[in-house]
Amino acid sequence: MRASENAKRLSRVIENTVQHERARREISGKRSEIRELKVQKRSAVVELKEDQYGMMDGGGVAYVRWGRRDCPTGSSLTVLVHSGYVAGTYYTSTGGGSNYLCIDANITYHRGRYSDGANGASHIYGAELRDSAWMHRLFDLSDTEKNYLRLNSLPCALCLAQLMITQIMIPGSSTCPKGWTLEYKGYIMGGGHSDKHASEFICVDQKPQVVPGTNTDETGANIQMVEPQCQSLLCEPFVAGRELQCVVCTY
Structure with missing residues (x-):
């Protein structure tokens, strides 16, 4: 039982x-x-938004790719918002803006909403590469018009890294932290140390392009390589006079 x-x-x-x-x-x-x-469903929404707006659902973070008129092609998540020209304050001016701008190449003016002529306003100029030809060996010039940088002006691109939540630029490094996505790498550049006004430091792509037709000494906003000096930076690991690399990463 x-x-x-x-x-x-x-x-x-x-x-x-x-x-x-x-x-x-x-x-x-x-x-x-x-x-x-x-x-x-998400793929369908993505395709729809890509067709309509060129961007994915879920937002993202924007960054400027200095020295290029396009965005990195290694990731389908990064798309071009607009391309343009790097511009800033005249190198001998003591006033004006200290930052570089990426001005849209397809500039628009609203009819009746401007006043032509010099009106004593703040001025802006193209950013011209001022270092000598020694800098050419630092860059990959395979996409550079005429394989020449000196005295040319720089283009720029505003890129959207879709689905990412933050972006960083790391000076002094050519690699991203673990888990981060590499957008581009290059060299730190900024205004000359003898310029009359301050400027910001930007990361210029290691495979730069230039603005066609600007390879003459027009002067304007200067942009030059940045080299550490050892007065207050330790000479180890820094090397005085050695150009600083940089990398732009998203997460």
Whole structure:
């Protein structure tokens, strides 16, 4: 009698176990189906937004790619917002803005909303590479018009790294932290140390382009290589006079 009850109990346990495993597999299958449907729906939304706006659902972070008129092609998540020209304050001016701007190449003027002529306003000029030809060996000139940088003005691109939540520029490094995505790398550049006003330091792409037709000494906003000096920076690991690399990363 007891053996029969034990057998029935064991049979029920086995049956319950089988049913539980079957239910678990069904739930797991349903979850997989739901995930797949979500992926398909998101892909459809992405394609729609790419067609309409050129960007993905989920936002992202924007950064300027200095020295290029396009965005990195290594990731389908990074798209071009606009391209333009690097501009800043005249190098001998004591006033004006201290930062570089990426001015849209397709500039627009609203009719009746401007006053032509010199009105004593703040002035802005193209940013011209002022270092001598020695800097050429530091860069990859395969995309540089006429393989020459000196006295040319620089283009720029505003890029959107879609689905990313933050971006950083690391001076002194050519690699991104673990888990971060490399957008581009290059060299730190800024205004000359004898210029009459301060400027910001920017990361210029290691494979630069230039603005065609600007390879003459027009003067304007200066942009030059940046080299550490050892008065207050330790000479180890820094090397006095050695150009600083940089990298732009997203996460």
